[in-house]
Amino acid sequence: MAASASSLLAAAVSSSCAAISSRLPRGAPAAASVPSPSRQSCSSLRASLARRQQSRFVASVAPTMQPPAESRVSTVVDVDLGDRSYPIYIGAGLLDEPDLLQRHVHGKRVLVVTNTTVAPLYLEKVSWALTHNNPNVSVESVILPDGEKYKDMDTMMKVFDKAIESRLDRRCTFVALGGGVIGDMCGFAAAAFLRGVNFIQIPTTLMAQVDSSVGGKTGINHPLGKNLIGAFYQPQCVLIDTDTLNTLPDRELASGIAEVVKYGLIRDAPFFEWQEQNMSALLAREPSALVYAIKRSCENKAEVVAQDEKESGLRATLNLGHTFGHAIETGTGYGAWLHGEAVAAGTVMAADMSHRLGWIDESIKKRTVDILAQAKLPITPPETMTVEKFKSIMAVDKKVADGLLRLILLKGPLGSCVFTGEYDRKALDETLHAFCNN
Amino acid sequence: MAASASSLLAAAVSSSCAAISSRLPRGAPAAASVPSPSRQSCSSLRASLARRQQSRFVASVAPTMQPPAESRVSTVVDVDLGDRSYPIYIGAGLLDEPDLLQRHVHGKRVLVVTNTTVAPLYLEKVSWALTHNNPNVSVESVILPDGEKYKDMDTMMKVFDKAIESRLDRRCTFVALGGGVIGDMCGFAAAAFLRGVNFIQIPTTLMAQVDSSVGGKTGINHPLGKNLIGAFYQPQCVLIDTDTLNTLPDRELASGIAEVVKYGLIRDAPFFEWQEQNMSALLAREPSALVYAIKRSCENKAEVVAQDEKESGLRATLNLGHTFGHAIETGTGYGAWLHGEAVAAGTVMAADMSHRLGWIDESIKKRTVDILAQAKLPITPPETMTVEKFKSIMAVDKKVADGLLRLILLKGPLGSCVFTGEYDRKALDETLHAFCNN
Known part of the structure; x- marks a missing residue:
C-alpha cells in the first residue's frame, strides 16, 4: 500500500491531469422512431426530445474514431433539469455499444456497484463496454448481497471501503x-463519496427501468422506515438495455408493472387504457410492448421530475400506494415482499380510500384492482399487517409534515390524483379495517 | 408507540399544516458598527453587508411582538449563495436573544445535536432560546460522545435513530x-435525513466559529481518511455567541487560531500583520480581538465560498496545510492531535515546501513558523509520522485528481497562494524528509 502510494506521488508531475475527452454522439439511430405518445405530452419535453434527436443526426462526425456501427438506441428521453439534465437511453442491446456508455464517464477510474445476482450476468459485459477501445479507463467493482434487506448503512459502507x-x-x-x-445505494454513495462524484445508472429490472433509476432519488432504509436516509442526486445518464429483462424472474417483472400502472392512474389515462389492452403482451415480454411501456413511464417521470425535482408537491404524486406499500415492506421485514408487490396492494388501498371519500367512481377502483390482478400482483396486504402496524409505520413516512400525514389519493376522472393531508380520517380508518384483520 | 402513532393520525384533519411564521428581524442592533476591514473586501460582499444592515434598520416593525430588547449583534456577515444565502451573526450574548435563533427555525420540531462536553454548558440555554415565548416549538436532543474519533458513521446513525x-x-x-x-456530523445528518432538512449552526469552539461552521462542508471520517464521506449542505444561519469561548480550553483556542493564521497567509496580508501584533490579545481572550478575528475570518471564508461553493478551484486554497495535517490526524489516530494542531504543523510543512520551490522568501516561512509558535501550536509533525506514512495517507486525499496530488502552496508576496499539482516532487520529498525521522 505504502509502495503504491509512493509511486502515485512520484507520478505527480509526469501525469497528465486531462480526463478522457467527452465524445460526441456518433451516427443516427437505426430506428429513431418514437411512437406517438398516447396522450398530450408536455411541449417542452417534446421540444427537448426533438432537439436531442436532431443533435444525434447532426453530430455524426468523430474524426478519431471508427465509423459508427448501426445504433440500436430506439428512444432517448431527456430529463430536463438545467445544468443537471441528462438522457435516458432505451433500447435492446445498448450494452453492446461501448461508445454510448463511455461518453458519459468522467475521469479515468470507474467503480461498478452491483450485486451477487447481476454480477455473473452482466458485470463482464459492462466492464467490456467501459474499456473497449478505451485503455485509459480502469474499472473496479464491488459486489453487494442481493435484496432490499441489505439496503442499509452497513452494506453501503462496503462501497466506500472499496472506493x-x-x-x-x-x-x-x-x-x-x-x-x-x-x-439507490450506489447513487447515495456517489452523492456522499468525497462530497459527490459522477454516476451512471444501468438498471436491469423493470422496476428500476420505469421508475427508480430516473429522477435522482437515492437512499437507504432505516430499521424503522424505508428510504429515510439519502440524497437528491442526479446521474450523468440512465442506460436501459431492455435485453437485460430476458433474465428477470416473472415475479420481478410483475413488480415493475406496478409502477407502470401507477403512471396511468395518476396522470396518463390513455397509457392506462393501453396497459389494459396490452397487459398480456407485457407479461409475455413482447419487446415492443416493453419498450413502449418503459418509454412512456420514463416520459411521465421525466415530466414530473423536471417540474418538481425536490418533491415540494407534484413529485409526491409518484408515490401513489407507496405510503401503504412502504408500511407493508417495513412491517413484514424488508425483502419479504418485493417493492412493486407492496405498492400494488397499497395502490388498491389508496383506490379504496379514494372511493370511500367519494372522490372516484366505483369503476376506477374496479379497473385498478383488475389490472393489478391481471399482472398477478397482490391486491391485499399480508395478514400480518394489522391496523395499528400500518398506523405506527405510516407515522414516520417522509410525507408527514408538522405531524400531518399526507397521502396521494385518486380524485376525479381516470388519470387524476391529489396529494393532500385534508381528508376525513374516518375513510383511512375504514380502509385499514377493511384490509386488515384487526 | 402504536398509540401515539394512532393519535398522530387521528390529528391529521384537525392539525394545521402552517409552520410557525418566519419572523422579520426587529430592531436595529445597538452596536451595528462593523470595523473597517483592514484589507480591500470583495465589493459584492460589502454591498451585501450594506443591504443586510439596511434591512435590519428598515424591517423594525413586527406588530404582534414586544418592542425589541437592545440587540447585542455586533456583526452580521452574509454568505452570498443565491437562494442558499445565509447570515453569520457574531457577538457576545447572542444566545440570550431567542428571537435571533427562532426566526431561522422551520417547522415545529427541533433536534439539537451536541456532545457530552457542551451539553452541560449550553444545551439548556439553547433549548430556552428555541422555546422562549414560542410554545409551538418542541425540542429534542441527542448527546454524542465528544471527539474527532467519534466522527464516524456509527455515531452519526445515533442522530438518525433519535430523529x-x-x-x-x-x-x-x-x-x-x-x-x-x-x-460536520449534524450538517451531514441534516443533508441526508429524509433527503434534506433545515439546519442551524451554533459553533462553540473558535475552530468552528472561524472556519468549519461556515460554507456548508459537512461529513464524517473513514478509518482510511478524513472527511471522505459527506455533502455540501448550507445552514439556515450560523449563530456565533462569543461568550461560549469563555469555557473553551486553551489548547482548543490555539487550535482555532491555526485557521485564523491560514486566512492571513493565503489571501489577507493585512490580517496576518494584525495577528502578528495582536496574538497576545487573542491568547488572553480579549473580547474585541476575538470578535475581530472571527469576523475577519468569516468574511474571508464567505468571499471564497461565494465564488466557489463546491470547491472546483479557489475554495481548495482554504486547505493550506490541511493535506499534511489530515495525514497527521489520520496517521496518529483521530483525536490524538486537535485539527488545528495538525493544520499548524502542516502549514509549516507547506511553507517549507513553498520555500524549497523558490516560491516564497525565507522571511515568509519564518513569520509563519513564528506566529504559530507564538500561539503555542506545534510546528513539526509527531515523531511517529514517517515519510511513507505521509505519502500513503496523502494519496487518498480528496484533492487527488486522476492520480495527481494537488497541494495548496504559498507563492509570491505574503497573502498569496496557489492550488496546483504542478510542482517538483523533489521539493515534496525533501520537505517530508526534513520533518520526518525516516
Missing part, C-alpha cells in the same frame, strides 16, 4: 448495475 | 451545538 481502498478520487465515476436497491 | 424515533418530519430543523465535529 477508498482503490484510491478513487473526485474525478471517478460510479456505475449502478442492478435493480432499484443497487441504484 | 426517526422522535418522528421528526421534513419540516423539522437540526441544530448543531458544539465544535467542528458536531457541526
Whole structure:
C-alpha cells in the first residue's frame, strides 16, 4: 500500500491531469422512431426530445474514431433539469455499444456497484463496454448481497471501503448495475463519496427501468422506515438495455408493472387504457410492448421530475400506494415482499380510500384492482399487517409534515390524483379495517 | 408507540399544516458598527453587508411582538449563495436573544445535536432560546460522545435513530451545538435525513466559529481518511455567541487560531500583520480581538465560498496545510492531535515546501513558523509520522485528481497562494524528509 502510494506521488508531475475527452454522439439511430405518445405530452419535453434527436443526426462526425456501427438506441428521453439534465437511453442491446456508455464517464477510474445476482450476468459485459477501445479507463467493482434487506448503512459502507481502498478520487465515476436497491445505494454513495462524484445508472429490472433509476432519488432504509436516509442526486445518464429483462424472474417483472400502472392512474389515462389492452403482451415480454411501456413511464417521470425535482408537491404524486406499500415492506421485514408487490396492494388501498371519500367512481377502483390482478400482483396486504402496524409505520413516512400525514389519493376522472393531508380520517380508518384483520 | 402513532393520525384533519411564521428581524442592533476591514473586501460582499444592515434598520416593525430588547449583534456577515444565502451573526450574548435563533427555525420540531462536553454548558440555554415565548416549538436532543474519533458513521446513525424515533418530519430543523465535529456530523445528518432538512449552526469552539461552521462542508471520517464521506449542505444561519469561548480550553483556542493564521497567509496580508501584533490579545481572550478575528475570518471564508461553493478551484486554497495535517490526524489516530494542531504543523510543512520551490522568501516561512509558535501550536509533525506514512495517507486525499496530488502552496508576496499539482516532487520529498525521522 505504502509502495503504491509512493509511486502515485512520484507520478505527480509526469501525469497528465486531462480526463478522457467527452465524445460526441456518433451516427443516427437505426430506428429513431418514437411512437406517438398516447396522450398530450408536455411541449417542452417534446421540444427537448426533438432537439436531442436532431443533435444525434447532426453530430455524426468523430474524426478519431471508427465509423459508427448501426445504433440500436430506439428512444432517448431527456430529463430536463438545467445544468443537471441528462438522457435516458432505451433500447435492446445498448450494452453492446461501448461508445454510448463511455461518453458519459468522467475521469479515468470507474467503480461498478452491483450485486451477487447481476454480477455473473452482466458485470463482464459492462466492464467490456467501459474499456473497449478505451485503455485509459480502469474499472473496479464491488459486489453487494442481493435484496432490499441489505439496503442499509452497513452494506453501503462496503462501497466506500472499496472506493477508498482503490484510491478513487473526485474525478471517478460510479456505475449502478442492478435493480432499484443497487441504484439507490450506489447513487447515495456517489452523492456522499468525497462530497459527490459522477454516476451512471444501468438498471436491469423493470422496476428500476420505469421508475427508480430516473429522477435522482437515492437512499437507504432505516430499521424503522424505508428510504429515510439519502440524497437528491442526479446521474450523468440512465442506460436501459431492455435485453437485460430476458433474465428477470416473472415475479420481478410483475413488480415493475406496478409502477407502470401507477403512471396511468395518476396522470396518463390513455397509457392506462393501453396497459389494459396490452397487459398480456407485457407479461409475455413482447419487446415492443416493453419498450413502449418503459418509454412512456420514463416520459411521465421525466415530466414530473423536471417540474418538481425536490418533491415540494407534484413529485409526491409518484408515490401513489407507496405510503401503504412502504408500511407493508417495513412491517413484514424488508425483502419479504418485493417493492412493486407492496405498492400494488397499497395502490388498491389508496383506490379504496379514494372511493370511500367519494372522490372516484366505483369503476376506477374496479379497473385498478383488475389490472393489478391481471399482472398477478397482490391486491391485499399480508395478514400480518394489522391496523395499528400500518398506523405506527405510516407515522414516520417522509410525507408527514408538522405531524400531518399526507397521502396521494385518486380524485376525479381516470388519470387524476391529489396529494393532500385534508381528508376525513374516518375513510383511512375504514380502509385499514377493511384490509386488515384487526 | 402504536398509540401515539394512532393519535398522530387521528390529528391529521384537525392539525394545521402552517409552520410557525418566519419572523422579520426587529430592531436595529445597538452596536451595528462593523470595523473597517483592514484589507480591500470583495465589493459584492460589502454591498451585501450594506443591504443586510439596511434591512435590519428598515424591517423594525413586527406588530404582534414586544418592542425589541437592545440587540447585542455586533456583526452580521452574509454568505452570498443565491437562494442558499445565509447570515453569520457574531457577538457576545447572542444566545440570550431567542428571537435571533427562532426566526431561522422551520417547522415545529427541533433536534439539537451536541456532545457530552457542551451539553452541560449550553444545551439548556439553547433549548430556552428555541422555546422562549414560542410554545409551538418542541425540542429534542441527542448527546454524542465528544471527539474527532467519534466522527464516524456509527455515531452519526445515533442522530438518525433519535430523529426517526422522535418522528421528526421534513419540516423539522437540526441544530448543531458544539465544535467542528458536531457541526460536520449534524450538517451531514441534516443533508441526508429524509433527503434534506433545515439546519442551524451554533459553533462553540473558535475552530468552528472561524472556519468549519461556515460554507456548508459537512461529513464524517473513514478509518482510511478524513472527511471522505459527506455533502455540501448550507445552514439556515450560523449563530456565533462569543461568550461560549469563555469555557473553551486553551489548547482548543490555539487550535482555532491555526485557521485564523491560514486566512492571513493565503489571501489577507493585512490580517496576518494584525495577528502578528495582536496574538497576545487573542491568547488572553480579549473580547474585541476575538470578535475581530472571527469576523475577519468569516468574511474571508464567505468571499471564497461565494465564488466557489463546491470547491472546483479557489475554495481548495482554504486547505493550506490541511493535506499534511489530515495525514497527521489520520496517521496518529483521530483525536490524538486537535485539527488545528495538525493544520499548524502542516502549514509549516507547506511553507517549507513553498520555500524549497523558490516560491516564497525565507522571511515568509519564518513569520509563519513564528506566529504559530507564538500561539503555542506545534510546528513539526509527531515523531511517529514517517515519510511513507505521509505519502500513503496523502494519496487518498480528496484533492487527488486522476492520480495527481494537488497541494495548496504559498507563492509570491505574503497573502498569496496557489492550488496546483504542478510542482517538483523533489521539493515534496525533501520537505517530508526534513520533518520526518525516516
